[in-house]
Amino acid sequence: MHNRRTFLALAGVGALAAACGSNTGRQGTAPPSTAYSAGPPPSDAPKVTLQQWYHAYGEDGVQEAVKRYAASYPGASVNVQWNPGDYDSKIVTALQNSAVPDVFEAQVKIDWVRQNQVVSLDDVIAPVRNDFSPAVLAAQTVEGKVYGIPQAVDTQVLFYRKSLLQAAGVQPPQTVDELIDAAAKLTKDGVKGFFAGNDGGVAVLTGPLLWSAGLDYLKNGNREVGFDDPRAATALAKLHTLNANGSLLLGAPADWSDPGAFVDGLAAMQWTGLWNVPKIRQAFDDDFGVLPFPRLDATGAPSVPVGAYGAMVNAKSAHVAEAKAFVKWLWIDKTDDQLEFATKFGFHVPARQSLVGQANSLATGPAADAARFVRENGHLVGGPVWTQQSNTALSDAVAKIAKEGADPVEQTKTAVGVAQAELKRLFG
Incomplete structure (x- = not known):
């Protein structure tokens, strides 16, 4: 079954992706984020419809949760598509040819950036950038710009x-x-x-x-x-x-x-x-x-x-500003949902360092040891340029x-x- 664990093997030679290096030392409540200019439209404005893609997580409850998150977003109508099978090839094809999906999860590749297929999210992540360890962000960064907001860490x-x-x-x-x-x-x-x-x-x-x-x-x-x-x-x-x-x-x-x-x-x-x-x-x-x-x-x-899929925006989307606003709302502002996504349906580490201390599942025993390894000994496999x-x-x-x-x-x-x-x- 294609699920979060598959993501960690995508590099073929190991666990793909982002690693936690230095710890900011912040625990407890996540830092507040500032308003983002492409916010929800006025209540009397017509809502756009966004298409959001996920791969098919194997854990019970994830699909229902992400649909619930999307349905509660006030700024747009968000349709969630679940993608069993070879999700990664499907994303590559979609980015080359289509305005759909508007929002999707992946790990950025340098060729996507060179071909102008994805949108920089530096303005979205700026208020809380330091809440992600440098190596977690490295998996979503090409030539200094961030293209994905890390969702949960494996x-x-x-x-x-x-x-x-x-x-x-x-x-x-x-x-x-x-x-x-x-x-x-x-x-x-x-x-x-x-x-x-x-x-x-x-x-x-x-x-x-x-x-x-x-x-x-x-x-x-x-x-x-x-x-x-x-x-x-x-x-x-x-x-x-x-x-x-x-x-x-x-x-x-x-x-x-x-x-x-x-x-x-x-x-x-x-x-x-x-x-x-x-x-x-x-x-x-x-x-x-x-x-x-x-x-x-x-x-x-x-x-x-350490691996972490990131929420990304398709550069060909007809609603780039609205897609960025949704990504900010879900993966920057909604810390309760981020914590639930990481810890309720499987056993994962929140991508935000300030949320790790709130994860009861990571508080003691081997799980706490593993969370510490992620922070102190984590490494990115390959990365966007590999x-x-x-x-x-x-x-x-x-x-x-x-x-x-x-x-x-x-x-x-x-x-x-x-x-x-x-x-x-x-x-x-």
Whole structure:
């Protein structure tokens, strides 16, 4: 089912998107926002009709909630369209050819901006811009301008069974080598040590492995390749070690985004989404913990990938001003609805830092730990300038390293070359 968790895999090599870096320290009530000039029309003016698109969230209640939000908007008639299936391709096609939808959720791509397909929302977000951490906004920012208002944040973390680690004399791993050793020691009695997807971790661990070494997809304002460094090959080679030593669960009935392998006792540790906390808690009560992906070594850093769809406005819309006013009303002004959207129907972190403290579901235990990881260790996977061509090249390289034992230096060099060519295409 296409849902929020799918969004976190869209980059192919990991969890797409926006990350929380520094914390503003503000908790409690969200800051007030100032009036926006394209506000609701006078009561005697005819209302325009706006078309708003969402992908098909898998959680019960989301569709009804967003329709309720739209119906309560005083400034326009808003028709919500639910889009099962390949939503992302549908958005790409719509932006090229159509004035519909007026408002939609996505993560901006630089090509959309270059082709004048989306509208800058700097004026909409300005009053509360600092309530979003810089890295959350980075997922919606191209060349300094914001094109999407982040809606809710998802992340992935390392879940582990406390009792199984204690029985094996294993401490929660703090480095990649400790993770490899722990996975080996926990592999016994029909239980594998670690599950990170049926592809052996290629899709979801590429970003965390780069970050573990203190590297990234891009650097220097997204103008240079961020993994053109010998440490990248060293980090990515660790995934081959995990795949080759028999400690990874492969061929699980459900993939990494589902907690089934962990809940059913097939693996002692699993890399999966924060959204699975309720099911895991139901299965194990307090017998689990969560960690960020560990650092490679003393000069690296722990990490979690963080994703957030943003509300965006179609530049071809016949009602751009009205669409911007609606986006401001829903995703800037209506903080109660924003909190509900993030926390009532699934297990997500509010995009606004001032709302995190109001989320009861994130107040204690592993959920509170994960919210802290988002704030302190969050990273953007790729981002608006990281293109599909670059992504495919890196993903192919990591798959060959992990599954075939291909030379990590040569494979990394090949991916660097493709990414450099893409940056040259974009920036000259």
